Amino acid sequence: MENLPEDRIGLSIRLLLGTGMRSQELLALEPRHIAEDGSVIHIRQAINMVKGTATVGQPKSRDSYRDVPVPPNLRWCAVRLRNTDRTFIWEVGKKDQPCNPSYFRDKFKAAISEIEGVRVLTPHSCRHTYVSQLQALGVDLPTIQSIVGHADIDMTQHYLHVQDSIRQQAVSKFAAAFGGDEYTLDSMDTLP
Numbered sequence: 001m002e003n004l005p006e007d008r009i010g011l012s013i014r015l016l017l018g019t020g021m022r023s024q025e026l027l028a029l030e031p032r033h034i035a036e037d038g039s040v041i042h043i044r045q046a047i048n049m050v051k052g053t054a055t056v057g058q059p060k061s062r063d064s065y066r067d068v069p070v071p072p073n074l075r076w077c078a079v080r081l082r083n084t085d086r087t088f089i090w091e092v093g094k095k096d097q098p099c100n101p102s103y104f105r106d107k108f109k110a111a112i113s114e115i116e117g118v119r120v121l122t123p124h125s126c127r128h129t130y131v132s133q134l135q136a137l138g139v140d141l142p143t144i145q146s147i148v149g150h151a152d153i154d155m156t157q158h159y160l161h162v163q164d165s166i167r168q169q170a171v172s173k174f175a176a177a178f179g180g181d182e183y184t185l186d187s188m189d190t191l192p
Contacts (some may be wrong), residue, residue, distance in 0.1 A: 003115045008090070009107045011077040015041075016123060018074040020130035020148040022046065023108075023123035025064070027090045027099050028056050034082040034089075038075030041068045043149065047098050054100045064149040131159035 001017065004010035012026055024047040033042045043066050048057035059065055070078050081089045090099035105123060112120045127148065134144045145156040 003118075005111060005114075008081065009111045011081050012090070012104075013108065013111060013123075013126065014074055014077045015070070015081070016126035017129060018071050018077075019068045020127050020134075021068060022060065022064075022127060022149075023101060023104060024048070025059065027054070027088070027101060027104055029081070029089045030087060031082045031084055031089060034078050035070075036079075036082070038070055038078030038082065039072075041070060041078060043068060047101060049101070054098045056098055059149065061149070061151040063145075063151045066146070066149045068147065128159050131156065 001014055004013050015021065016023065016026060019041060021041065021043070025043050025045075027047045028045045029041065033044060035041075043059055043064060045056050046059045046064070047054050049055070050057075087096040088098045090104065091097060092099045092103055108123045109120050112118055131144055131148060134147070135141075141153055141156055145153055148156065148159075150156045150159075
């Protein structure tokens, strides 16, 4: 996050990582959808491709209409993106027309490729990262589902990528719960 540029693409990537929004939701944002203090983003529309043209339409599902809380440390990004005289926070070329997702993906990849040691993925990978990090922090699945706007819990589970450290913590919790002595290779010869 700290190595991202402080321009529109860097601010947008930070928000994707910190809110779990879909890039099509981000690209359809109008300044009025962002709280003045940057604390909440109201998802009310998304970009849909119609015959190769980016058009504003409905979000992916009924559950995708939501109010996404923005972490306090990223609210400045939302406020900076909100401060535009344009209809959409992401307009390129034609005024009052939303940005094409392929243009955004190209900008995303270019910004990420500038950061040493970061594997270049897609904007949607930010959503997977967000869901996995919430799960790693112990947030329950129904809450994660509500924040990211999944229609069902199965989709939320599909997004989870359990980290090795979380697996190790689970094994440690199990060991603590069921106790027992720790065995070494030397003590194995004299097992009871």
